[in-house]
Amino acid sequence: MxxxxxxxxxxxxxxxxxxxxxxxxxxxxxxxxxxxxxxxxxxxxxxxxxxxxxxxxxxxxxxxxxxxxxxxxxxxxxxxxxxxxxxxxxxxxxxxxxxxxxxxxxxxxxxxxxxxxxxxxxxxxxxxxxxxxxxxxxxxxxxxxxxxxxxxxxxxxxxxxxxxxxxxxxxxxxxxxxxxxxxxxxxxxxxxxxxxxATFAPKLKKSDGEIDWNKSAQWISRQTRAFNPWPGTYSYLNGHLTKFWKVTTSPTEAKAKPGEVIFISKDFFEVACGEATVLRVWELQPENRPRLHSVDFVNGYHVSKGTQFKPHS
Structure with missing residues (x-):
């Protein structure tokens, strides 16, 4: 042919x-x-x-x-x-x-x-x-x-x-x-x-990648995988965009405001999400910076329990 x-x-x-x-x-x-x-x-x-x-x-x-x-x-x-x-x-x-x-x-x-x-x-x-x-x-x-x-x-x-x-x-x-x-x-x-x-899969927009912390950790975990490599999945820390590249769900239950850091270990930190679920974060990327392991991000950006990730204001 x-x-x-x-x-x-x-x-x-x-x-x-x-x-x-x-x-x-x-x-x-x-x-x-x-x-x-x-x-x-x-x-x-x-x-x-x-x-x-x-x-x-x-x-x-x-x-x-x-x-x-x-x-x-x-x-x-x-x-x-x-x-x-x-x-x-x-x-x-x-x-x-x-x-x-x-x-x-x-x-x-x-x-x-x-x-x-x-x-x-x-x-x-x-x-x-x-x-x-x-x-x-x-x-x-x-x-x-x-x-x-x-x-x-x-x-x-x-x-x-x-x-x-x-x-x-x-x-x-x-x-x-x-x-x-x-x-x-x-x-x-x-x-x-x-x-x-029929169902539909429209062209992606950058805004599709912004995290709504009121969603469940399962949803946000899928969002991170779905929008890798573009537009990436992101939230804001102290007004600065931060991309989330590697996350998993945690078996623990959240009793905190969605978007709040509730636990920090030497390998990951955890963030409260909607429906009392918890997201475990392993790898992030500050705006215009290389990707970082969570422990390096925690140390470099002074993350502690109670730190809040927020939507763009």
């Missing part, structure tokens, strides 16, 4: 790599423009572009896919299908129907659950113990096209969005190759999604 590949982040790279190693042919790659990245805001190419250049593939980086000129550029390749993995823009119908097999998407959830831009964080936050990947035929409604194949993956109690991204990227790449093989042989029947079962 002759393919034009759409993708941008690291999550999409394993799929491009497996396609290159398969019997299928990648004609060109479409990815997002180079953008500032990292603390120094250096202009950086998307991971997919970097991978495509290693394979010496033609790369397009349009600011928008909606122009007639861009459509004509892709149409000249006469692709059989588009493969879309976390590209970063909703595609119009003229692109979705460009190839005779349409456009096939790899989505990081078991659709119709968690449609949207951030399925991995929201599935962790909601306490799911299983997720997976879905291949589907794309239509103009986001993540609503008929399902081709699905593959499941457990969410372990220590998994973060970062570790799940790595797992699902590999799983999704393998599923995509299976899907394309079967589509080309006309050995797969698309299954419409049940819209009544």
């Amino acid at each position: 002759n393919i034009i590949f759409f993708g941008s982040p690291e999550f999409a790279v394993p799929t491009l790599e497996l396609l290159q190693a398969s019997t299928h042919r990648v004609l060109a790659v479409v990815t997002q423009p180079n953008r500032p990245s990292g603390r120094k805001l250096q202009i950086t190419a998307p991971p997919v572009k970097q991978a495509a250049e290693k394979f010496k593939l033609a790369v397009f980086q349009p600011t928008t896919t909606k122009t007639p000129e861009f459509f004509e550029q892709l149409a000249a390749f006469k692709p059989d299908a588009l493969i879309v993995v976390a590209y970063g823009e909703i595609l119009r119908s003229n692109l979705l129907t460009l190839g005779r097999f349409g456009a096939i998407n790899v989505h990081a959830s078991l659709l119709p659950k968690y449609r949207g831009a951030a399925p991995m964080p929201w599935s962790i936050l909601q306490g799911e113990t299983e997720t997976g990947v879905t291949t589907m035929l794309m239509n103009e409604t986001m993540d609503a096209g008929p399902i081709l194949l699905q593959s499941t993956c457990a969410i372990d109690e220590h998994d973060t969005s970062e570790t799940m991204s790595q797992k699902l990227a590999s799983l999704g790449a393998q599923l995509l190759i299976r899907t394309v093989d079967l589509v080309e042989k006309d050995q797969i029947k698309p299954t419409p999604q049940n819209a009544a079962d």
Whole structure:
């Protein structure tokens, strides 16, 4: 099958790599423009572009896919299908129907659950113990096209969005190759999604990471894993933002105001949360500083029993 590949982040790279190693042919790659990245805001190419250049593939980086000129550029390749993995823009119908097999998407959830831009964080936050990947035929409604194949993956109690991204990227790449093989042989029947079962996973905002200490420790622990690496989970100590990177729940019961430090040991400290639950804190990061083990944070920032973490005022 002759393919034009759409993708941008690291999550999409394993799929491009497996396609290159398969019997299928990648004609060109479409990815997002180079953008500032990292603390120094250096202009950086998307991971997919970097991978495509290693394979010496033609790369397009349009600011928008909606122009007639861009459509004509892709149409000249006469692709059989588009493969879309976390590209970063909703595609119009003229692109979705460009190839005779349409456009096939790899989505990081078991659709119709968690449609949207951030399925991995929201599935962790909601306490799911299983997720997976879905291949589907794309239509103009986001993540609503008929399902081709699905593959499941457990969410372990220590998994973060970062570790799940790595797992699902590999799983999704393998599923995509299976899907394309079967589509080309006309050995797969698309299954419409049940819209009544759909749930949504909207794009993350920085504010999603702020801790509400009235939530349970279980919720805040999942929040810390869900929003790692971005936007991070944070609260404020003496008006200064502090990120929480490694936390667990404690078996003890809180009898203090949510957000108050109630216990300090040489390995961790504990904070009272809602529903009389307790959060055990192991690793933090003061604003614009390196990550610290809890004991170093306690000593360096003069934390004691009764110290209060608060929302942004």
